[in-house]
Amino acid sequence: xxxxxxxxxxxxxIGFERIRRITGYLVGTMDKWNDAKRAEERDRxxxxxxxxxxx
Amino acid sequence: xxxxxxYISAEGKQDMIHSITKRDGRIVLYDQQKIAxxxxxxxxxxxxxxxxxxxxxxxxVQRSLELRFDGDAPDIxxxxxxxxxxxxxxxxxxxxxxxILYRANRTRARESSTSLMxxxxxxxxxxxxxxxxxxxxxxxxxxxxxxxxxxIGAAGAxxxxxxxxxxxxxxxxxxxxxxxxxxxxxxxxxxxxxxxDIIKLFHGGFSTGHGYLREPQSIQSYAxxxxxxxxxxQNDQHGGQSIPNFDYGMAEGIAKSFRKAYRxxxxxxxxxxxxxxxxxxxxKAVISDAESATGETARLECSQxxxxxxxxxxxxxxxxxxxxxxxxxxxxxxxxxxxxDRDTYQAMEGFVxxxxxxxxxxxxxxxxxxxxxGTDVSPEGRMAIRNILMALDAGLGHGETCIFPIHIFKVxxxxxxxxxxxxxxxxxxxxxxxxxxxxxxxxxxDAPFNLQYYQPGRPETEVATxxxxxxxxxxxxxxxxxxxYSRGNLSFTSINLPRIxxxxxxxxALFYEKLQGVLELVAQQLLDRFxxxxxxxxxxxxxxxxxxxxxxxxxxxxxxxxxxxxKHGTLSIGFxxxxxxxxxxxxxxxxxxxxxxxxxxxxIKYMRDFCDEKSQExxxxxxxxATPAEGLAGRFIRMDQKRYGKIxxxxxxxxxxxxxxxxxxYPISAYDKIRLEGPYHALCxxxxxxxxxxxxxxxxxxxxxxEVVRWMHDAGVGYGSINHPxxxxxxxxxxxxxxxxxxxxxxxxxxxxxxxxxxxxxKMYPDIPVFQGIE
Numbered sequence: 001x002x003x004x005x006x007x008x009x010x011x012x013x014i015g016f017e018r019i020r021r022i023t024g025y026l027v028g029t030m031d032k033w034n035d036a037k038r039a040e041e042r043d044r045x046x047x048x049x050x051x052x053x054x055x
Numbered sequence: 056x057x058x059x060x061x062y063i064s065a066e067g068k069q070d071m072i073h074s075i076t077k078r079d080g081r082i083v084l085y086d087q088q089k090i091a092x093x094x095x096x097x098x099x100x101x102x103x104x105x106x107x108x109x110x111x112x113x114x115x116v117q118r119s120l121e122l123r124f125d126g127d128a129p130d131i132x133x134x135x136x137x138x139x140x141x142x143x144x145x146x147x148x149x150x151x152x153x154x155i156l157y158r159a160n161r162t163r164a165r166e167s168s169t170s171l172m173x174x175x176x177x178x179x180x181x182x183x184x185x186x187x188x189x190x191x192x193x194x195x196x197x198x199x200x201x202x203x204x205x206x207i208g209a210a211g212a213x214x215x216x217x218x219x220x221x222x223x224x225x226x227x228x229x230x231x232x233x234x235x236x237x238x239x240x241x242x243x244x245x246x247x248x249x250x251x252d253i254i255k256l257f258h259g260g261f262s263t264g265h266g267y268l269r270e271p272q273s274i275q276s277y278a279x280x281x282x283x284x285x286x287x288x289q290n291d292q293h294g295g296q297s298i299p300n301f302d303y304g305m306a307e308g309i310a311k312s313f314r315k316a317y318r319x320x321x322x323x324x325x326x327x328x329x330x331x332x333x334x335x336x337x338x339k340a341v342i343s344d345a346e347s348a349t350g351e352t353a354r355l356e357c358s359q360x361x362x363x364x365x366x367x368x369x370x371x372x373x374x375x376x377x378x379x380x381x382x383x384x385x386x387x388x389x390x391x392x393x394x395x396d397r398d399t400y401q402a403m404e405g406f407v408x409x410x411x412x413x414x415x416x417x418x419x420x421x422x423x424x425x426x427x428x429g430t431d432v433s434p435e436g437r438m439a440i441r442n443i444l445m446a447l448d449a450g451l452g453h454g455e456t457c458i459f460p461i462h463i464f465k466v467x468x469x470x471x472x473x474x475x476x477x478x479x480x481x482x483x484x485x486x487x488x489x490x491x492x493x494x495x496x497x498x499x500x501d502a503p504f505n506l507q508y509y510q511p512g513r514p515e516t517e518v519a520t521x522x523x524x525x526x527x528x529x530x531x532x533x534x535x536x537x538x539x540y541s542r543g544n545l546s547f548t549s550i551n552l553p554r555i556x557x558x559x560x561x562x563x564a565l566f567y568e569k570l571q572g573v574l575e576l577v578a579q580q581l582l583d584r585f586x587x588x589x590x591x592x593x594x595x596x597x598x599x600x601x602x603x604x605x606x607x608x609x610x611x612x613x614x615x616x617x618x619x620x621x622k623h624g625t626l627s628i629g630f631x632x633x634x635x636x637x638x639x640x641x642x643x644x645x646x647x648x649x650x651x652x653x654x655x656x657x658x659i660k661y662m663r664d665f666c667d668e669k670s671q672e673x674x675x676x677x678x679x680x681a682t683p684a685e686g687l688a689g690r691f692i693r694m695d696q697k698r699y700g701k702i703x704x705x706x707x708x709x710x711x712x713x714x715x716x717x718x719x720x721y722p723i724s725a726y727d728k729i730r731l732e733g734p735y736h737a738l739c740x741x742x743x744x745x746x747x748x749x750x751x752x753x754x755x756x757x758x759x760x761x762e763v764v765r766w767m768h769d770a771g772v773g774y775g776s777i778n779h780p781x782x783x784x785x786x787x788x789x790x791x792x793x794x795x796x797x798x799x800x801x802x803x804x805x806x807x808x809x810x811x812x813x814x815x816x817x818k819m820y821p822d823i824p825v826f827q828g829i830e
Binding site for chain 2: 027
């Protein structure tokens, strides 16, 4: 166990934390999200800043 | 009155049934009176027949059973079948129907008790990562003891509420997924959310229900008590807890801290100047005299009159020349300001830490907290805003992004929106912080539907939000109190809009007809729930009502009913999936054509008009909500896929689109998304939010970020925020965008780095966390 902890300390098996806005609030790690909201987050596309001219 | 038993004949004794078989297989004695009583109940429910009729039917039931079973023990289902038959034979068809309904309800209740046990089994046995049900609300950790206990309680309450509290038609609509009753586990218990006016709460001190707290006297205690207020109220309500006036409230604490710091710093400086040990009493007296002479106290904003009075006092009691005194006071003032600023930062840091770590609701959740600020232009208010933003920017102990509270920056022209406005610098700072930490969100007082309530100098008329998006401003129950403070939502129920569209098969008139029916059903259900809420008393809500947090509850005694004061709150009708609704009805959604935008606005306006009419009719606040749809995102569509299959653009994904949003997967520019969603904000008066997704680099460009916020302001958006990826590598502590490789330490997800590399990194970045991961 101690050995595992040392490995974990150096990053073995440790993922990145990804914080996203779920609805109006934030959730610390994505693994707490329900399946539908995870799918929704996966599908989100970025919005470009063109059209700023107010076409 | 005679009971049915009195009429039961004694004939046919030779074939008499002695016993029956219960559902669990036990044999018990046969009792005809029980049958007669059940028949009489059905008759009473349908308004036909009397005790004598019931006994006659019961006699025939018995005869029929004797013929059929010939001395054997009949089972319950056979007896009930026979009762139905005999009621029909005797011409009591309405009673037969009532009896059938009763049987169906009992069957459902029995089945639900089995399914309840299965649910509890899942809660206790299955890891939350594998159980979607346990992740219904991302804010509850379903893997912990208290989280599981909360979920078991919720499951039991839901089963009870469905079978005992809902009208059958509401239960059916809920069960079948026509509507969703939010926070259904709390149906019989409490209301949703509240804006806590901390200024009013703190004046004179307050009680948490577990102890009395004196009025706070420094910024540190103001911040600590603000967190306690949120925590205490969270135990009385299930929804979001918010402070609408965080800057104005903290400003009072900062003023008290400064006044103390001014005296302390001045004392030290005078002691040094005179080379004396203790001047505290002298300085205290000088300040006290200056206070009574000028009617002022030492404030952050320098008052010539006050400082001159203090200088005069120092001359008299210590013999200090007026030039020296002026100089010393200036230094004292400067040091006091620095000290207060430092204290404020620490207080804000502590507040944020508290709200991310303190627990409520049996320890399963941190409170769902929000704070609104941005418009207090006093030096104290500005100090509060700047420091809370800096604490948010710094993050938690290892630089983690704070999840709570939700920060909301109130944007207002003439106050903070344009260059030259007194708080414009703080608006800029809020953009910079939000570009890093996702908060603050922005609420726009200038949106016409918010501006109509705004009165300069009355902060309670400034719009504020709580929870995911809830907004409460208008008040038909008491038009003289159209304010944000001390009010909130009572309950809300959402409509499965796409289903109505699917079932209308492109027929617009039919769609509106069905929509009207569901709106009426939901309004009735909200009123039923209100009746349950209104039957409570002040003592049921020791903090919310007992401490006068809710509007007008300070006029009530502990045993008073809360019915009337609750009417300051809102009953909200929500909806989900406007995009899928339009696609089902017309083939396109509102992101695709201006025509569909018109159609979309028509539908939402129809619902809003219904709410307004209902408000007038009942003199209660019915409002329209752009539902957040967290648990709901998947629930409706799963049921609709089962019913209708996968309809392209309607039911072919795993979720329905949030309220009136343009679908998340639809390519559109930020500008157009904001322009199209803006008009819906005006219609959804119970709450709304729009967001746009920026890539990480754009978000870092504060100019571009501010530009997007300005588009929202100009498009009539009421509440908005900007999403961008915020990632963190817990190993090296890097915060920012991480694609496949961490830009700081260079590792992939799951990969270790060498101890040598770690040592190198630690030299370069002293903020690297000491230890994290699994212990």
